[in-house]
Amino acid sequence: MSLTEINVTINGKAYAEWVEPRMLLSDFIRETCGLTGTHVGCEHGVCGACTISMDGAAVRSCLIFAVQADNREIKTVEGLACNGEMTALQKNFVECHGLQCGFCTAGILMSITDFLEKNPQPSTKEIKETLSGHLCRCTGYDGIVKAVQKTVQDNQKEVLQRS
């Protein structure tokens, strides 16, 4: 099968690679780029484990071909923490026991990071609705919802303190 060259930036790093047009973006990220933090749970767009951020929007990398990511900017879970310091959301996942096996977690972090950027003060119902695009079979979602709620509260406090 013929190969196509693509140029993708992932977590700030440029990748120039030759790929088959049918290669899934999830496989490209994991296998070609070696970023195994993004997980694959269904390859049909339901479980949400493979969620990444592309040009600032959370998308499912199992539903996208690698060639579609040409000239795009991607962020994966590996790109969230900065100099070894986790984001507030990640820290609250620790505090609130928002993960057990951790397999669904990367996708959820990517979705919620995007969601909170666009909607900094969501209601619990909105949080749950956003989470409905993700399957977690370990936690029963309780810890996850709490981690997101706590992040929202922390952000609010910060905003209040600043003003």
Add this chain to the structure above:
Amino acid sequence: MGKVIGKAVTRVEDMRLLTGQGKYIDDIGTPAQTFQAAILRSSSPHANLVSIDTAEAEKVSGVKAVITGEQVKKYLDPFSVGVSAPVHYYPIAVDKVRYVGEPVAVVVAKSRYIAEDAMERIKVKYEALPPVIDIEGSMEEDAPILHENVGSNVANHRTFHYGRVDQAFEEADRVIKHKYLFPKYTATPVETYGIIANYESSENQYTVHANFHGPFVIQAIMAQALKIPSNKLRIIVPKDIGGSYGIKAGTFPYMVLLSVASRIAGCPVKWIEDRQEHLSASSSGTDRVTYIEAAVKNNGKVTGLRMKMIDNVGAYIRAPEPACLYRTHANSTGAYDIPNLHIDAYAIMTNKLPTGLIRGYGGQELYFPLERIMQRVAFELNLDPADVMRENLIKKEQFPYKTASGGMYDSGDYMKGFELALKTGKYEEFRKKQEKARKEGKILGVGLACIVEPSGSNMGYITVALTPEERAKSLPKSGCSEAATVSMDPMGSVNVRISTTPSGQGHETVAAQIVSEVLSIPADKIKVVAELDTSTSAWSIASGSYSSRFASLGSSAVFYAAHKVKDKLMKIASHQMKVSESELELRDGAFYEKNDPTKKYALKRAAGSAHWNPLSLPEGMEPGIYETYYYSVKAAEPPDENDLINSSVTYGFVADLVTVEIDPDTGEVRILDYVTIHDAGKLLNPLIVDGQIFGGLAHGLGGALYEELVYDNKGQLLTGSFMDYLCPTAPEIPNVTIKHIETPSPMTPLGAKGLGEGNTMSAPVAVANAVSDALTPYLVEIDTLPLSPNRIWTLLNQAKQNKNKEVTV
């Protein structure tokens, strides 16, 4: 260092998992020249394999080998099974296919993409045979037979008689009975099965990396199937497993299949299961028909039970089945004091996916009929279900309680737990609310369930599938051994090696807590290695992560191994300080003289001596600090000649109260509140405990309302994707209140019991009881699950029509 065990500390696993640095099976890398496998699967539920033409597939560039059952069979014996029926189970179809999804051929190629391309070019000719789908239908005389050499579809049949059952039924005021069907559903961890198998001809050895979590008794079964000495099958389990809930015990046939594929192809082979494969062909829970009869006194006291249980183990009975029938054997009478018990147990085979461990294993299948019949007793006697349960619950003074079938419930205060559930859930208040709502045309209901949660399986229970005479022919089986190793290096740093193959339960964290407290060093200085390697780890047949065995057994092994290290260090310190051990105490990383706290000897120094200066050690002491402890419990004895068996080590208790509202127009069940009270003995880490409970509850609610592996009457699977197999997502999870009571287990050094499966066992029937309660005015019996809007709407409408008919007649 104060107390660490029992504290809600956050987890050491989290940082790596949150930053994308987890090491799951698909992340650990592969040996050079590893090829990828794809598996062609049967599209037919029951057929003779006439021919498999692989020629075209082999021509595809990049294909290394196309492997069929005929080739694989040369290197294998059928897997041994725990029943006497001669079922020949291979990990790939040989002359027949018996379920949709059964492996038919393996393609090994440079990439998964190429392997799948080639797979499409394989031509298989099937000669269709009539399928067997229905549980009871499989036992009919003219039913098609899956395994001709077995002669029928019954893989196992045993009857058990405990106490004076006939007398109880003769003397009963009433006999209340019904038939219930618990459906086939599954676990669907978000990470599917994954295997990297490598055969080295120079050593005649297979090395298999897999997200397999035991029981490691299956290692022996795999080695036997591969016809090699068991030390030639090295299994390595990565430290991170992306969830299992039991189902990853079922990776073993694929581990063997891929091992042989590696041998035939002459290269290491990797296979990651896809979701469709997982739903159709990994493993699943066991569907069961139960005919239950209760001998009842007019006050609601149940004096005897008869249960005919028919388990559908799918197309092949495979290890550890028929264990679903027997895992709960000791607790067959649940939380109730019922001395007379008759069980007629069958495991039958149909053209469906073979079954295996699933969270709750056996519990939900048992408690669904048991707790439904308790509610029915109340209904028929016109009593409050809460009163009937009170009447029958085992009382505090009766502990340790010996059950009819040989169980020894270690500790509990069931009444306290149950009353707390009623109070927390405002039972009386809800009853009033319900009455009022009924008048307004609303349908409200409340469901109760009390269950016993067994944990830490006694390996002997599986042999209950055999008669006492059959058992007598081989070595008795018992115990529940678990091992842990605690070591200290020359600098005094601690490593802990566990064999409980965690898949998200935080064993690294809890093990570190335990060792931290015993050795009085900070938990973050302790490194826990969760990877299991059968060639280098301390393990035993019971090792692994199933039957909630970490809190009861794994933690105990860690505790005692840490004590062995402490004892040795203490001896060194006493020798060096020339003070007797009894005068020393360990705190803050040093041994102190009790009478003179200015005199101390650092732990680190004691460890240092053991490595750097062995000649300074007390006479006869070995150098080094490396201690392994194997833990088992005396209570886990083999079954006796009367089939009495204490099938688990500890028995927790769960009392649930759930309230629901049903939409009369759509039949949708909405859960208003879920209250669950747990007694799991001493809690080791309450943060993790509640996480486990929540997860188990979500799975139980899935079983109650959404999840089912549906087959049509021709044997085709209808739920092969996450679009059809519905798992609960965040909005479906109701408001939940978890409360704990603690009656420490006398069986374990820390007083802990296993947990995390309880609500998977209780929620399906608690919700069913609530729905049935809500529908009382319609005289509707809930006897199967899941309670989808479709099912409820149909029941409601039938009830309404019946009523109308009555009116017109």
